[in-house]
Amino acid sequence: MRPVPRSLSSSRMEAFSDGVFSIAATLLVLDITLHPSGTPLEQVLHAWPAYLGYAISFLTIGAAWLAHGAMTDRLTRADMLLLRINLLLLLVIAFLPFPTRLIADALHDTAGERVFVTLYGLTLLTIRLLLFALDAYARREGLYSHDKADEELQTERRELWPVMSGYVIAIVIGLALPTVAVVLYFALAVFLVVPFREARGLLSKRS
Amino acid sequence: MRPVPRSLSSSRMEAFSDGVFSIAATLLVLDITLHPSGTPLEQVLHAWPAYLGYAISFLTIGAAWLAHGAMTDRLTRADMLLLRINLLLLLVIAFLPFPTRLIADALHDTAGERVFVTLYGLTLLTIRLLLFALDAYARREGLYSHDKADEELQTERRELWPVMSGYVIAIVIGLALPTVAVVLYFALAVFLVVPFREARGLLSKRS
Amino acid sequence: MRPVPRSLSSSRMEAFSDGVFSIAATLLVLDITLHPSGTPLEQVLHAWPAYLGYAISFLTIGAAWLAHGAMTDRLTRADMLLLRINLLLLLVIAFLPFPTRLIADALHDTAGERVFVTLYGLTLLTIRLLLFALDAYARREGLYSHDKADEELQTERRELWPVMSGYVIAIVIGLALPTVAVVLYFALAVFLVVPFREARGLLSKRS
Amino acid sequence: MRPVPRSLSSSRMEAFSDGVFSIAATLLVLDITLHPSGTPLEQVLHAWPAYLGYAISFLTIGAAWLAHGAMTDRLTRADMLLLRINLLLLLVIAFLPFPTRLIADALHDTAGERVFVTLYGLTLLTIRLLLFALDAYARREGLYSHDKADEELQTERRELWPVMSGYVIAIVIGLALPTVAVVLYFALAVFLVVPFREARGLLSKRS
Numbered sequence: 027m028r029p030v031p032r033s034l035s036s037s038r039m040e041a042f043s044d045g046v047f048s049i050a051a052t053l054l055v056l057d058i059t060l061h062p063s064g065t066p067l068e069q070v071l072h073a074w075p076a077y078l079g080y081a082i083s084f085l086t087i088g089a090a091w092l093a094h095g096a097m098t099d100r101l102t103r104a105d106m107l108l109l110r111i112n113l114l115l116l117l118v119i120a121f122l123p124f125p126t127r128l129i130a131d132a133l134h135d136t137a138g139e140r141v142f143v144t145l146y147g148l149t150l151l152t153i154r155l156l157l158f159a160l161d162a163y164a165r166r167e168g169l170y171s172h173d174k175a176d177e178e179l180q181t182e183r184r185e186l187w188p189v190m191s192g193y194v195i196a197i198v199i200g201l202a203l204p205t206v207a208v209v210l211y212f213a214l215a216v217f218l219v220v221p222f223r224e225a226r227g228l229l230s231k232r233s
Numbered sequence: 234m235r236p237v238p239r240s241l242s243s244s245r246m247e248a249f250s251d252g253v254f255s256i257a258a259t260l261l262v263l264d265i266t267l268h269p270s271g272t273p274l275e276q277v278l279h280a281w282p283a284y285l286g287y288a289i290s291f292l293t294i295g296a297a298w299l300a301h302g303a304m305t306d307r308l309t310r311a312d313m314l315l316l317r318i319n320l321l322l323l324l325v326i327a328f329l330p331f332p333t334r335l336i337a338d339a340l341h342d343t344a345g346e347r348v349f350v351t352l353y354g355l356t357l358l359t360i361r362l363l364l365f366a367l368d369a370y371a372r373r374e375g376l377y378s379h380d381k382a383d384e385e386l387q388t389e390r391r392e393l394w395p396v397m398s399g400y401v402i403a404i405v406i407g408l409a410l411p412t413v414a415v416v417l418y419f420a421l422a423v424f425l426v427v428p429f430r431e432a433r434g435l436l437s438k439r440s
Numbered sequence: 441m442r443p444v445p446r447s448l449s450s451s452r453m454e455a456f457s458d459g460v461f462s463i464a465a466t467l468l469v470l471d472i473t474l475h476p477s478g479t480p481l482e483q484v485l486h487a488w489p490a491y492l493g494y495a496i497s498f499l500t501i502g503a504a505w506l507a508h509g510a511m512t513d514r515l516t517r518a519d520m521l522l523l524r525i526n527l528l529l530l531l532v533i534a535f536l537p538f539p540t541r542l543i544a545d546a547l548h549d550t551a552g553e554r555v556f557v558t559l560y561g562l563t564l565l566t567i568r569l570l571l572f573a574l575d576a577y578a579r580r581e582g583l584y585s586h587d588k589a590d591e592e593l594q595t596e597r598r599e600l601w602p603v604m605s606g607y608v609i610a611i612v613i614g615l616a617l618p619t620v621a622v623v624l625y626f627a628l629a630v631f632l633v634v635p636f637r638e639a640r641g642l643l644s645k646r647s
Numbered sequence: 648m649r650p651v652p653r654s655l656s657s658s659r660m661e662a663f664s665d666g667v668f669s670i671a672a673t674l675l676v677l678d679i680t681l682h683p684s685g686t687p688l689e690q691v692l693h694a695w696p697a698y699l700g701y702a703i704s705f706l707t708i709g710a711a712w713l714a715h716g717a718m719t720d721r722l723t724r725a726d727m728l729l730l731r732i733n734l735l736l737l738l739v740i741a742f743l744p745f746p747t748r749l750i751a752d753a754l755h756d757t758a759g760e761r762v763f764v765t766l767y768g769l770t771l772l773t774i775r776l777l778l779f780a781l782d783a784y785a786r787r788e789g790l791y792s793h794d795k796a797d798e799e800l801q802t803e804r805r806e807l808w809p810v811m812s813g814y815v816i817a818i819v820i821g822l823a824l825p826t827v828a829v830v831l832y833f834a835l836a837v838f839l840v841v842p843f844r845e846a847r848g849l850l851s852k853r854s
């Protein structure tokens with residue numbers, strides 16, 4: 027019967043967060059549409075910006091969910107401010123389908139590419155910033171349990187500055203070369219999701 | 234083996250409620266669209282009423298979820314009537330994306346602003362009223378456990394009358410000045426979400 | 441360590457079911473649209489068939505969730521066939537937003553009213569039939585625990601034949617008088633959700 | 648206190664997965680629309696390709712969820728790579744509503760049928776391949792507990808090669824006869840969901 031002052035059970039926070047993460051990820055599909063002209067095969071193939079946007083946003087939300095899961099997994103409790111930072115994070119996660127829709131259109135039209143790609147990049151950066159804020163707050167307030175080592179969380183922290191810098195660089199590049207920026211966002215999403223160390227460890231274990 | 238007469242497990246009520254809260258909040262993004270005319274940058278910037286509506290409704294749902302969570306967290310059981318009041322609350326929560334879509338359009342067109350903003354305000358007020366009914370019923374029927382102090386719930390109750398009055402005043406003002414009413418709804422949503430006392434306590438703890 | 445032959449944990453079944461119930465209920469809002477002509481106030485008021493369809497379908501899903509919850513709450517395990525009957529039920533629940541959209545349009549246009557209202561009624565009836573099949577199968581296979589009395593489930597069973605008859609009568613009436621049928625569907629949804637005995641008990645307890 | 652190195656709790660993986668499964672299944676309804684011409688009854692009846700696509704995709708997602716549930720039910724933990732394979736599976740599950748929408752249109756228009764039906768078949772095949780990868784990885788890394796027999800999982804594995812072959816054959820047939828391929832996809836979905844052995848066992852038990 028450990029005292030839990032001023033806290034909602036963190037399981038409730040997980041349920042609501044998992045809901046928003048999974049819904050935002052799944053709603054992305056509604057904005058995939060065929061390219062309006064050409065043969066059926068061309069309509070499917072020329073819709074590649076929509077698939078790319080879908081993949082980047084899905085993987086980014088997936089990566090955010092992995093990081094979020096690694097945090098909440100170690101939380102012993104959630105205080106009132108943590109719940110609010112979390113709510114802000116979810117507000118931005120749930121917003122992501124909107125700029126995703128814009129870049130799918132932008133890569134078709136080139137008009138407006140810069141503006142839409144920049145908005146997209148800023149949204150992705152804000153997600154990482156709020157994940158960082160959540161982690162930093164939980165650590166400062168001692169909300170984490172100390173009896174679990176968590177490699178996922180350590181990987182997140184080790185990758186924080188490279189990832190942040192990557193987003194800032196991609197956003198700046200996107201002002202001149204929007205398509206390059208989108209490719210960088212894809213690379214960052216893959217980097218965030220693929221556990222290179224783990225994969226390497228697994229490969230070397232086999233050899 | 235405490236007897237639980239006439240009750241569903243309250244965990245099932247939480248799961249369904251968390252589902253509706255998170256889906257309603259996430260569906261809001263589907264109604265964010267670019268302003269139809271202007272340069273790409275203008276299209277993005279002039280869509281501000283859609284962003285504002287998104288933020289107000291997301292924060293209002295978030296605040297309702299926090300209050301709801303504080304209640305269900307203390308429930309020892311859920312009786313048949315509580316489940317029905319809860320269902321009515323969820324019906325209104327799930328309805329919120331509709332008036333949100335209307336005010337995003339209304340702030341563009343000015344025609345119909347009053348009607349749409351009033352409908353929006355009435356929906357927001359109804360959410361608070363049903364949250365109040367849920368809490369009042371649970372208290373009267375003795376469904377809460379008594380062994381947990383809950384600051385979140387006490388804050389909710391302390392803020393009940395100021396918040397209710399705020400909504401009524403905003404609705405009345407909206408009949409003449411709809412844009413002012415929308416700003417007030419935003420202020421109320423922020424007020425409901427930001428835990429001022431907690432934040433102040435945190436700041437003074439540091440100094 | 442009670443043996444659980446051929447079963448998924450029933451908690452997983454609850455999670456997926458709660459997901460489908462809450463999403464289907466919340467998606468209904470996407471089909472609420474303003475009436476296309478008239479002053480803003482008329483546009484809002486003349487959209488009443490959309491609100492009515494939303495309320496009927498939301499309450500019907502809510503009532504199905506209450507009945508489903510009362511069943512799964514008592515399940516000790518879920519066998520392979522139960523999971524399949526449940527999947528079929530969810531297929532129909534998730535389908536409900538489609539005929540709901542149709543009746544909202546139908547009540548406006550009168551053309552096609554009969555067809556759409558009949559499709560809607562058949563969907564509602566199928567939901568009740570599948571809920572009945574789920575309950576009957578679980579009872580026959582001995583999947584329920586016997587140590588809990590459940591008034592919710594007993595109320596469901598007592599109301600089975602009146603409710604089924606109600607739907608069949610409403611469907612038949614709808615072939616001639618579609619609007620009357622819709623009103624009956626609303627009455628049935630309210631009847632399913634409102635626990636009259638409980639409410640009466642509560643009132644008499646007060647007096 | 649069994650050591651759980653490098654793992655998120657697998658319950659969190661279940662929650663996110665159940666979310667994506669149930670949302671993807673429920674979003675399918677948004678793409679059901681009436682056939683644009685004819686009497687109301689014809690509009691409803693001629694929309695059969697949309698109903699068929701809905702049924703195939705819903706049952707395919709349902710079958711994937713059953714297989715996924717049988718796996719995660721036996722997981723003692725989820726390591727970093729398992730979470731990533733799972734994320735890839737969910738990416739394809741959440742993508743399914745897009746090709747479903749295409750085949751509903753394709754069966755109407757015949758133009759483009761081949762391309763769209765092939766894309767649909769490839770998506771269905773990829774889901775089975777990723778489910779297989781998830782199971783194979785979990786087995787190889789010893790993530791399953793060994794104290795539970797699971798008939799569901801054994802049925803899945805026994806059916807793996809027939810099902811895979813079925814999809815490959817249907818995809819090849821679809822290049823020439825797209826409508827036949829869609830019928831095969833429906834047959835495969837029904838085959839995956841209906842537990843023939845179980846049903847036969849049940850029938851023989853009665854006789």
